[in-house]
Amino acid sequence: MQRIGVFVCWCGSNIAGTVDVKQVAEMLKHEPGVVFSTDYQYMCSESGQNLIKDAIKEYDLTGVVVCSCSPRMHENTFRKAAASVGLNPYMVEIANIREQCSWIHKDMPVGTAKAVILGRAAVAKVHLNAPLTAGESPVAKRALVIGGGIAGIQTALDIAEAGFPVDIVEKSPTIGGKMAQLDKTFPTLDCAACILTPKMVEAAQQEKINIYAYSEVDSVKGFVGNFDVTIRRKARFVKEDLCTGCGLCTEKCPMKKVPNEFNCGMDNRSAIYIPFAQAVPKVATIDASYCIKKKTGKCGLCSTVCGVGAIDYDQKDEFIEQKYGAIVVATGFEPISVEKFDEFAYSQSPDVVTSLEYERLMNAAGPTSGTLLRPSDKQHPHTIVFVQCVGSRCDAKNEKGKQYCSKVCCMYTAKHAMLTREKYPDTDVYVFYIDVRTPGKNFDEFYRRAVEDYGVHYIKGMVGKVVPENGKLKVQASDLLANEQLHIDADMVVLAAAIEPDKSARPLATMLTASMDTNDFFTEAHPKLRPVESPTAGVFLSGMCQGPKDIPDTVSQASACAAKVIGLLSKDKLTGNPCVAHSDELLCNGCSSCEKVCPYGAITYADKEFRMPDRTTAVRRVAQVNPAVCQGCGACTVACPSGAMDLYGFSNQQIMAEVDAICK
Amino acid sequence: MENTNLKERILEISGVNPRKCMKCGKCSATCPNYDEMEYHPHQFVDMVEKGNIEPLMASESLWTCLSCFACVERCPRSVEPAKLIEAVRLAVIRAQGGNHLKPQDIPDKLDDELPQQAIVSAFRKYSK
Ligand SMILES: Cc1cc2nc3c(=O)[nH]c(=O)nc-3n(C[C@H](O)[C@H](O)[C@H](O)COP(=O)(O)OP(=O)(O)OC[C@H]3O[C@@H](n4cnc5c(N)ncnc54)[C@H](O)[C@@H]3O)c2cc1C
Ligand code: SF4
Ligand code: SF4
Ligand code: SF4
Numbered sequence: 078m079q080r081i082g083v084f085v086c087w088c089g090s091n092i093a094g095t096v097d098v099k100q101v102a103e104m105l106k107h108e109p110g111v112v113f114s115t116d117y118q119y120m121c122s123e124s125g126q127n128l129i130k131d132a133i134k135e136y137d138l139t140g141v142v143v144c145s146c147s148p149r150m151h152e153n154t155f156r157k158a159a160a161s162v163g164l165n166p167y168m169v170e171i172a173n174i175r176e177q178c179s180w181i182h183k184d185m186p187v188g189t190a191k192a193v194i195l196g197r198a199a200v201a202k203v204h205l206n207a208p209l210t211a212g213e214s215p216v217a218k219r220a221l222v223i224g225g226g227i228a229g230i231q232t233a234l235d236i237a238e239a240g241f242p243v244d245i246v247e248k249s250p251t252i253g254g255k256m257a258q259l260d261k262t263f264p265t266l267d268c269a270a271c272i273l274t275p276k277m278v279e280a281a282q283q284e285k286i287n288i289y290a291y292s293e294v295d296s297v298k299g300f301v302g303n304f305d306v307t308i309r310r311k312a313r314f315v316k317e318d319l320c321t322g323c324g325l326c327t328e329k330c331p332m333k334k335v336p337n338e339f340n341c342g343m344d345n346r347s348a349i350y351i352p353f354a355q356a357v358p359k360v361a362t363i364d365a366s367y368c369i370k371k372k373t374g375k376c377g378l379c380s381t382v383c384g385v386g387a388i389d390y391d392q393k394d395e396f397i398e399q400k401y402g403a404i405v406v407a408t409g410f411e412p413i414s415v416e417k418f419d420e421f422a423y424s425q426s427p428d429v430v431t432s433l434e435y436e437r438l439m440n441a442a443g444p445t446s447g448t449l450l451r452p453s454d455k456q457h458p459h460t461i462v463f464v465q466c467v468g469s470r471c472d473a474k475n476e477k478g479k480q481y482c483s484k485v486c487c488m489y490t491a492k493h494a495m496l497t498r499e500k501y502p503d504t505d506v507y508v509f510y511i512d513v514r515t516p517g518k519n520f521d522e523f524y525r526r527a528v529e530d531y532g533v534h535y536i537k538g539m540v541g542k543v544v545p546e547n548g549k550l551k552v553q554a555s556d557l558l559a560n561e562q563l564h565i566d567a568d569m570v571v572l573a574a575a576i577e578p579d580k581s582a583r584p585l586a587t588m589l590t591a592s593m594d595t596n597d598f599f600t601e602a603h604p605k606l607r608p609v610e611s612p613t614a615g616v617f618l619s620g621m622c623q624g625p626k627d628i629p630d631t632v633s634q635a636s637a638c639a640a641k642v643i644g645l646l647s648k649d650k651l652t653g654n655p656c657v658a659h660s661d662e663l664l665c666n667g668c669s670s671c672e673k674v675c676p677y678g679a680i681t682y683a684d685k686e687f688r689m690p691d692r693t694t695a696v697r698r699v700a701q702v703n704p705a706v707c708q709g710c711g712a713c714t715v716a717c718p719s720g721a722m723d724l725y726g727f728s729n730q731q732i733m734a735e736v737d738a739i740c741k
Numbered sequence: 742m743e744n745t746n747l748k749e750r751i752l753e754i755s756g757v758n759p760r761k762c763m764k765c766g767k768c769s770a771t772c773p774n775y776d777e778m779e780y781h782p783h784q785f786v787d788m789v790e791k792g793n794i795e796p797l798m799a800s801e802s803l804w805t806c807l808s809c810f811a812c813v814e815r816c817p818r819s820v821e822p823a824k825l826i827e828a829v830r831l832a833v834i835r836a837q838g839g840n841h842l843k844p845q846d847i848p849d850k851l852d853d854e855l856p857q858q859a860i861v862s863a864f865r866k867y868s869k
């Protein structure tokens with residue numbers, strides 16, 4: 078028989094406000110096995126913990142029930158307290174009488190009755206608890222960063238700085254991400270390339286960093302400290318170790334009509350290409366869907382001109398297998414497609430552009446070499462209308478847009494408007510806004526400068542429609558403060574398109590068993606207190622893949638993420654969770670039901686010999702759980718038709734005992 | 742100026758929740774008949790929410806709204822202003838007692854030049 082102590086917490090008035098804690102302690106005193114029962118204002122406080130420790134010693138307790146907040150809050154606190162006086166920590170159970178009781182009831186008698194029942198269930202469970210010991214697993218001292226934008230680069234640099242090797246897997250031919258496409262950056266207006274390319278070069282030169290560009294994660298197995306990852310290096314048809322990035326091939330390639338993604342398709346590139354001058358690695362890539370040699374077998378010009386013999390038309394995808402202790406997701410974002418908003422005529426006129434396209438039109442390496450020209454006739458625009466919130470802040474029922482604020486567009490629109498007025502003072506610039514959202518250091522000052530010093534016309538209202546007519550864009554909009562409908566003949570319209578996570582993020586999340594929200598942003602372990610960790614142990618989040626943010630926020634988060642990874646990699650061993658599944662081989666019939674439901678791939682099967690009643694032996698296939706991989710989710714225990722799967726610490730018997738106690 | 746009963750009736754008829762409006766003005770930016778309306782679609786939403794409905798009921802705007810539903814189509818918050826305008830119009834028609842347009846009147850009024858949409862909107866507007 079266990080000797081159980083019960084400790085009922087008031088949590089100030091959080092619990093005591095709707096639960097008569099004294100009565101709960103008194104009622105539970107009469108449960109079988111309970112030798113001590115008391116209440117206290119704050120069980121989690123130093124003195125509250127001492128109360129538990131003293132009682133364990135004085136009454137020789139073999140089990141403890143704390144009626145308090147959710148086990149997610151303080152289970153660890155109380156387990157540690159018990160362990161410090163020699164009681165196995167897994168002999169401590171929490172009855173959640175706060176989140177699941179006092180906070181959701183208004184009526185004291187109802188709350189009190191329920192608290193007693195929850196306490197009784199925990200007591201019933203403790204009767205069947207057994208001491209458990211956690212195992213240990215080693216930590217592979219290498220990190221994987223998926224995505225080589227500014228987020229991934231910063232995280233990798235910080236981890237490498239601490240001395241741990243890092244691999245960056247980037248799906249496009251170069252690292253750099255969206256920031257490489259930006260012209261100047263708010264709020265300081267320094268040129269994006271000038272601050273980004275030194276970081277790209279540093280990543281390339283840092284000995285501990287290995288860049289797998291034009292590569293993707295193919296599969297992920299394992300668990301925190303021990304991930305087994307397969308990386309697919311897509312065939313570039315150019316030998317990365319030989320190519321010097323001289324670019325001769327790109328000049329000679331006769332296939333020059335490929336939409337250039339770096340300039341948002343506003344000009345063309347050749348079939349063999351280097352995305353931009355500062356690309357890292359600076360290596361050519363053959364775009365097989367356009368290459369004449371790959372499509373027809375003829376041509377081969379690039380191979381002829383390449384002085385180092387780097388071209389290899391028969392190159393195949395390569396697979397690399399590597400062990401990692403930690404994985405960082407830094408897959409960033411894409412602007413949404415604005416074609417579906419036909420009111421803005423994006424598909425009808427080349428002079429209606431997105432803000433990212435506008436960045437390229439302003440940039441010296443862009444399609445117009447940095448002179449702002451209308452795409453349709455290459456003339457200088459005199460009136461430009463900017464529209465904010467295109468596809469952001471929409472109602473849930475609106476199928477075209479997103480519900481969230483994209484956070485960066487107010488600031489970059491102010492930047493575009495300001496830069497335009499600075500360079501072309503003869504241009505009239507209108508910005509239509511619903512709200513101007515510029516919280517942040519020096520952000521509102523920046524926006525006010527656009528209005529006050531640069532004379533940008535900020536108008537509270539939305540654009541309702543844009544009609545291309547006689548070389549102009551007829552813009553119909555509302556000025557809500559003047560209660561007027563405006564009609565503007567514009568030369569260009571710039572749409573601040575909402576941002577969304579990269580399309581590849583969802584399948585990646587499935588591979589990593591990392592959770593996402595309904596918008597496909599990765600979810601953090603706790604929105605306030607664990608913002609750079611995914612709920613999946615060993616998976617960390619960096620940059621826009623977790624939610625909209627600008628470069629300052631991205632870089633801060635990237636470094637925070639690195640700190641967490643370094644913390645993990647500096648450990649030699651990780652303490653596991655002893656509450657894992659195990660199969661009763663005598664009951665298991667090898668049906669595979671458990672293997673199919675296990676989200677972590679922890680279950681395998683082995684053929685084992687069994688003695689049969691008539692002294693014969695039989696070989697049967699039985700399930701086996703890898704305790705290092707099992708996360709104790711319990712999915713297999715309910716899937717098993719023969720009741721062979723059970724969880725330590727949450728056995729079927731323990732759960733039934735709790736249910737019985739509740740229904741008593 | 743809160744007129745709770747009237748407001749509730751209008752919300753019930755229209756099924757619109759004016760609190761969803763974020764005051765972006767896209768409805769009024771879209772409206773093809775803006776200049777002919779004393780109160781514009783975003784004002785309908787705002788005034789109904791405030792219970793300030795009598796001025797709307799007395800306004801010509803009820804009848805100048807084309808019922809084209811452009812504002813409904815474009816509103817990012819799915820507020821559906823034209824449905825609200827329609828509901829106020831219905832409240833007026835019902836208060837006056839009687840349809841202005843009965844189905845049997847239509848054949849006489851038909852005109853080859855008249856677009857189908859106009860007949861449909863007339864029906865929306867003048868009958869209960
Ligand atoms: C028009 C515009 C203007 C802006 N102007 C400014 C500004 O002036 N100042 C400012 O502070 N911020 C600005 N921003 C915001 C800025 O672009 C972002 O904050 C920043 O780029 C986020 O970096 P990231 O690394 O998280 O994402 P990204 O830059 O999107 O990088 C993600 C990287 O991951 C790669 N990737 C994606 N999926 C995978 C996968 N499955 N496997 C491997 N690799 C993958 C992508 O190819 C990419 O290289 C602007 C944004 C826009 C749209
Ligand atoms: S940042 Fe500004 S423009 Fe972008 S969605 Fe939010 S409010 Fe709209
Ligand atoms: S409890 Fe079962 S299903 Fe869950 S991780 Fe462990 S073995 Fe897999
Ligand atoms: S378009 Fe919709 S959200 Fe915007 S002002 Fe009109 S009713 Fe309100």
Ligand code: SF4
Pocket residue numbers: 768771772773774775781782805806807808809810811812813822823826
């Ligand atoms: S339905 Fe009426 S208010 Fe709405 S856009 Fe058409 S005319 Fe304007």
